[in-house]
Amino acid sequence: MEITQEQVKKTAAMAKLRLSDEEIESLHRLLRELVARSAGISLPEEEASTAEPGEAAAAPAPFSRPQPGLRQEEVVALAPAAERGFIRVPRVMDHE
Amino acid sequence: MYEAVIGLEVHVELLTRTKLFCRCSTRFGAPPNSQVCPVCLGLPGALPVLNGEAVDQALKAAAALNCRINRISTFARKHYFYPDQPKGYQITQTRPLAEGGRVDLGAFQVNIARLHLEEDAGKSIHTPECTLVDYNRSGIPLIEIVTEPCLRTPAQAREFLEHLRLIMEYAGISDCKMEEGSLRCDANISLRGPGGSTAVVEIKNLNSFRAMERALAYEIRRQSRLLAQGKAVAAQTLRWDEAANRTVVMRSKEEAGGYRYLPEPDLPPLILDEAAIARACRLPELPLARKARFIGAYGLSEADALILIGDRMLADWFEAAVAAGARPRPAANWVLGEVARLRKETRHLPFTPADLARLIDMTERGAVSVAGAKKVLAVLAERGGDPEQIVHSLGLAQVSDREQLAEVARQAVAENPDAVRDYRSGKDRALRFLLGKAMKLSRGRANPQLLRELVLQAIADAERL
Amino acid sequence: MNELKSLSLAELSELLAARKLSSVELTSYYLERSRKYQKDINGYITITEDLALATARRADELRTREELPLLAGIPVAVKDNIVARGAPTTCASRVLENYVSPFDAAVVEKLSLNPLLGKVNLDEFAMGADNKTSAFGPVRNPWDLQRVPGGSSGGSAAVVAAGCAPFSLGSDTGGSIRQPAAFCGVTGFKPTYGRVSRRGLVAFASSLDQIGPLARSIADCALVLQAICGHDPADATSARQEVPDFRACLQADVRGLRLGLPRENFACCDEEVAGAVEEAARQLELAGATVHWVSMPYRDEVVTAYLLIATAEAASNLARFDGVKYGYRGQGQTLDELYTSSRIFGATVRRRLMLGTFALSGEDCPACYEQGLRLGRAIARHLDSLFRQCDVLLLPTAPTVAFTLDGEQDPLASYYNDILTIPANLAGLPAVSVPCGLSSGLPVGMQLMAPRFREDLLLRVGHTWQCLTDWHQRWPREVN
């Protein structure tokens, strides 16, 4: 499949990354290579295994009482901007 | 004409002590960012651990909706950037916990496509200057219930959602408070006509039953109009604007390129053993079964039974009153009438179903009139107490003593010979007059049935004299 | 006191237990060396002197009252992608420049009586194999300051090689412990996936990441492994596997052990590197092991699988660095501007996040990530089959010795430097790099690989080797 520069830019938008033109150019080549490699994979069909060998099942944690986590002051101290205990970000323009 | 094809995606917050992947409290209404930890705040290096209580609650929901429970289900990350999504992804399930359920509502049936566990996001508050984020809700366990597009009318959608809420409440899975966001609903709708179907439109932000019904009705009108004008319906995400009473196009949270699902590498597949599934299937009585029992065992009408089961607290009240000795039908009347009214007024009930049972018993014995009993109940609602004592202290005790009332009746007849004459000449009003006089002589405390009998007796006796 | 740096952890432990040496003295000694070589080597991002001395004093004080664990009081350097309360965790990135974690990593909890000398340098978010991508400057190889220490645990390897720390912790996603250990002439041990809790390790590729020790010998690594391995209920991928007595594992020799040498993995290496490792195999043969040439045909597949899995998981794991809750926040009037101005990763990280985002986006690269996983499983199955022919795989750790700092490499070609180490991550196997020679005055590493949870085999072979040779006891001239 041919990868266009537009797709590179779209990917950058998804990843929330600001890229230079040179980066976009070099990534363009790299993504093409990635797609070619991915398409080139040919492996025998795997027997439908339910879980990875040796992989543990998720053992749900036993019921427990709530435990204290971080205090509001700690959360606020970590945040670049806060207001009345909330984390503040620029106004989100559209609803949701 | 066009037929609506409606499917719902319902998010239900599970009642658990702790969050889905950490041990933070799920208590509602705490100060902002006071119930968070490295896991639900997405701090670097934090890892999720699945909460067994949430799994059990989700399994109960799956059983209550007659779903097929998957012995192996898997977790995945659904990516999108949004301030209230602390990790840049939401942990949800790709291979769901359960599939293929069914809810039978008599007139129609709703098929459940899937039911899976996922975590809630934080809460954003939009002010004119900025957006403020509180992560207390981040990581609260949710189940997402997806129906097949098998609903045909807004009313059906509403009925299903209301019933779903009841089921969740009965099984103790969720408190389903729409106003607190513990029950949230999105709807998919398209119109199907002779010429095919329109594109599917998603409506979000349906945060009340009424909003859902109105939004769907609005969309049906809007889309029908578009079709009538020969225009296409765009596949888009809308939100219901309650104030404007219309749907508006919403900028999607979803990025172009989709949610980029990634099998969650921090959580191995959830493998359920038979014991866990069996445990989940031990459900308490669900609303429809209860309704059938109310009709069958208590002889209630379909209508009364339906209203009672729709309000779990009242239904419990009713059953407790019956258990305390009240006859079912008067108990149902009292619960649906006075008790419901008083609860609405006072927000809580300081008297017990046993109190009500005693009061009902007193009215049936004639020890207090129905009107008197209502007064007693009002006092009970206000400050509680003992029903008999209140009857006494209010002087509401009904006189059912034959001798005493016969004297009163004789006096009323003797003092009003004109009325007696009128009655004899066929004027029914005169009897009511005499009964009123007699009641007044008893200071309103006479058992009305008995008094009537004795007044008639007194008239007959006077004639013989 | 100059000889302290040559003592093994067991010897230091004895001195401390006998109160012939205090933890404060030992810690001060290493702090001084750390400061002294920091300018040349740039091994640390933060030297945490106060924290280290406070812990040292606590250990000394506790020791007057009770017997302490074997490693107590011995200072440690921790890779700066492992969180520790009270010290910054930067991941060598501007994005986390001033970030201080409010909680300790599981391994830091386990080493609570080990003075933290500092947080050591790495490639930004552990992405790289040369330590040149650190936002806080490259680490230099103590053996030749014009050369790289390897990566991404370059700081972890360099400070041990320079005698600035008796041992350190690193993380290994595609060779990030073993390759720098090889380049710097120290022993670097990647345990089985799930052996050591990842809680508190800032995730790069969650299904491949594993924490492990870098130290001056296999015997030292055994002691550290004993302290940090074990099930952690707070890490769902942590193994519920019994932890053996690793020290006891050192007692057994290699007689009767079958060593498998993957032919292709030698053929792709510099001649001197391949030669040194083959020579090591011959010496182990003399010590009683048997040597078998086996085949490891996967090459491009290894790189492709790693590329797809590691970048996709990285793109997901690094999504949380958005400037909202912590870390660096850029200027922005809109949400999108806030994100793009806050996610100021370096070029290598940006490139990998792009690859990963693309691999996950579906339409343009259908099932890319799943393809990577399938490929990884195929490679793991092949390794399983090799372990039916032999007990331990023996191969070079890296195709070359440390390269110079100024060289630029094509991004894709650079992945081929890791093809010898990546398979252990794809299969979750334990693997270790031990020094086995010098080539043009630079260390060569031999890699040993064993089936899952068979760290004991690696300890046996590695320790036997280190009993026979003194490569692991050499010091770079520059720091002696």
Ligand SMILES: [Zn+2]
């Ligand atoms: Zn939490």
